[in-house]
Amino acid sequence: MTLFAELSAAAQVEPEPGETGPQFARRLAHAVNKACNRNEGPDMSKRNRRIVDHDGPACPRCRRPLQVREHVEITQRELARSAYYRRWFYCSYPDCRTTTVMFDEDRVSNRKCNLEERGP
Numbered sequence: 875m876t877l878f879a880e881l882s883a884a885a886q887v888e889p890e891p892g893e894t895g896p897q898f899a900r901r902l903a904h905a906v907n908k909a910c911n912r913n914e915g916p917d918m919s920k921r922n923r924r925i926v927d928h929d930g931p932a933c934p935r936c937r938r939p940l941q942v943r944e945h946v947e948i949t950q951r952e953l954a955r956s957a958y959y960r961r962w963f964y965c966s967y968p969d970c971r972t973t974t975v976m977f978d979e980d981r982v983s984n985r986k987c988n989l990e991e992r993g994p
Contacts, residue, residue, distance in 0.1 A: 887969050905968040922946050930963050936970040957983045 887905045889898045923943050930940040940963035945952065952958040961980040965972045 901969075901971070904971055922949055922951075926961075928966075931975075933965045933967075933970060933972050934975065935972040936965065936967060938965070938967055938970070940964060940975060941966050952982075953984060956985050957981055 887902050893901075922945050924946050925941050926944055927942040928939065930942040932938065933940050942961065943964055944961045948958075948960075959976045959980050960982050963975040963977075965975070
């Protein structure tokens with residue numbers, strides 16, 4: 875069994891009709907990388923996020939439902955930034971190239987930008 879065959883079986887990615895070798899290799903590499911990033915482990919529990927729902931809005935690329943994620947708590951890391959997202963959406967399907975989708979209505983601005991203070 876070739877390396878491509880083993881990786882595509884593990885990532886559950888099949889070549890599309892008319893797809894060339896480099897195109898499939900790029901899509902396969904993305905799917906394998908995405909699958910590796912989903913692995914649960916001790917370092918994943920330290921992340922400040924939780925999955926709220928598995929039936930969010932449709933993914934803009936594959937049209938399947940997105941996972942809804944949000945922060946467990948707002949930490950100094952988020953407060954130190956000029957803005958952060960209180961909620962974001964994640965496409966968990968390995969054959970989709972979209973990972974994170976964020977909407978403006980979920981954006982929280984920490985500092986107000988005053989145009990008068992900026993100057994010319």
